[in-house]
Amino acid sequence: MGKFKSDAEQLLKLVGGKLNISAVTHCATRMRFVLADPKVADVKAIEALKSVKGTFTQAGQFQVIIGNEVPTFYNEFVAVAGIDGVSKDEVKVAAKGNMSFIQRLLAGLAEIFTPLIPALVVGGLILGFRNVIGDIKLLENGTKTIVEVSQFWAGVHSFLWLIGEAIFHFLPVGITWSISKKMGTTQILGIILGITLVSPQLLNAYAVAGAKEIPFWDFGFAKVQMIGYQAQVIPAMLAGFLLAFLETKLRKIVPEYISMIVVPFFALVPTVLIAHTILGPIGWKIGSAISFVVYTGLTSSLKWLFAALFGFAYAPLVITGLHHMTNAIDMQLVAEFGGTNLWPMIALSNIAQGSAVLGMIYVNRKDEDEKQVSIPACISCYLGVTEPAMFGINLKYVYPFLCAMTGSALAAVVSVGSGVMANSIGVGGLPGILSIKPQFMAVFAISMLIAVVVPFILTVIISKRKAATVLAGKEAVAK
Structure with a gap:
């Protein structure tokens, strides 16, 4: 008998049986179901299973947290159920039937950026390291940087920019590729489109403001400015979706025997032209407006309020x-x-959720069954993976979740109030400090300490008060 056979049989029954499962797969820690009727699932009974650490519904999927042994659980489940598992992409497609328009829109946005996150994290770490050795005067009584003193580290500093530039300046290439992949269109065309937005023959986006003269293409009757869109997100997204739209429509009307020639040409060329004449300038203004609003909110006289609200609300x-x-x-x-x-506020929110779980570990330190769930959840949360902590512990008891939100809000106020900035996104937990700009690392460390201490203390205090209230109630009944 398999280790999880009994729980797998129970889970199959509690989700409504084989006929209620439209699709099933698993990720690093969770079983992911698309259920024909999600209301049939007995959530409380499922969460009571010994091997289940929590449940939640997201993006049209009913997800059951198992932990690191989920591959073994999954294999036993599909064997017991007598069904074939599918890929995560197929589950996402099936789940769209259970999602609203807004949910599908957000899921699509997530699918575009998720493949890019590893590169962005690496880029953030590289920029942070370059700042430490190249910008902070650590040597000779605080008068010189490591790069100024050592030729080796000067070489490292220069070499690492090769990677940093590839990640951030050429980000539009990754975005247009990711969109073409998500939309099921020709990925190499997406890559080529991205390159046309950042080509070396274009004026670099960072040099536009200080340029005395902007080069242009002269078509006789019209001139088009040769401006690049290095690191720009919105122009790349607009261009990527236009390319996918044109290619999809053309494939429906162009005969198969000439599609190899006609479709790529009439999808790519018009897209590149429209990207540089319409979508690029519009996207740049939209992106600048969004970033201006957010940046203003985080640097204005009311930045403490913005920070408190975002820090408190991010976990929900x-x-x-x-x-x-x-x-x-x-x-x-x-x-x-x-x-x-x-x-930085996102990293602090994740840390705060892990700290609330740490509080529950302390409170329930004699409960061996609880520790099997809470300890791995706390560790993964501190490393940036919050779902096991949030859904397996904090939301289960509710008050640790609120304690974490409170600690996150306080830490965010300190972070934003001190002007903390990160080079880019990074590992959304304790290692996140490596992505912070060096001059802000000390104050961010203080913010991290707040995100650790406040949720922990609040969780422990409330737990003890709840325990005292329960005990008093039992004594009153006994009398």
Whole structure:
């Protein structure tokens, strides 16, 4: 008998049986179901199973948190159920039937940026390291940087920019590729489109403001400015979706035997022209407006209020899936201002959720079954993966979730109030400090300490008061 066979059989029954499962797969820690009728699932009974650490519904999927042993659980489940599992992409497609228009829109946005996150995290770490060795005067009584003293580190500093430039300046290539991949169109055309937005023959986007003269293409009857869109998010997204739209429509009307020639040409060429004449300038203004509003909110006299609200509300945004929109805003802030003051608050929110779980570990330190769930959840949360902590512990008891939100809000106020900025997005937990600009690392460390201490203390205090109230109630009944 398999380790999870009994729980797998029970889970199959509790989700409504084989006929109620439209699709099932798994990720790193969770079983992901698309149910024909989600209301049939007995959530309370499922969460009571020994191997289940929590449940939640997101993006049209009913997700059951198992933990690191989910691959074994999944194999036993599909064997017991007598069904074939599918890929995560197929589950996402099936789940769209359970999603509203807004949910589908947000899911689409997440699917565009998710493949780019590893590169963005690496880029943020590289920029942070370059700042430490190249900008901070650490040597010779605080008069010289490491780069100024060591030829080796000067070489490292220069070499690492090769990677940093590839990630951030050429970000539009990744965006247009990701859109073509998501839309099921020709990915190499998406890559080529992205390159046309950042080609070396174009005036670099960062040099436009100080340029004495902007080069242009002269068509006789019209002139088009040769401006690049390095690091720009919105122009790349608009161009990518236009290319996907044109290619999809053309494939429906162009005969198969000439589609290889006609479709790429009439999809790519018009898109590049429209991108440089219409979509690029419009997208640039939209992106600048969004980043200006967010940056102003985070640097105005009311920045403490903005920070408190965002710090308090970010965790609930994760539950709804709305948090995915912050990736695009972060990258636009990086493009406009050379860093993001939004992302540090996200890292602090994740840390706060982990700290609330740490409080529950302390409170329930004699409960071995609870520790099997809470300890791995706390560790993963501190490393940036919040779902096991949020859904397996904090939302289960509710008050730790609120304690974490409170600690996150206080830490965000300190972070924003001190002007903390990150080079880019990074690992959304304790390692996140590596992505912070060096001059802000000390104050961000203080913010992290707040995000650790406040949720922990609040969770422990409220837990003890709840325990005391229950005990008093039992004594009153006994009398």
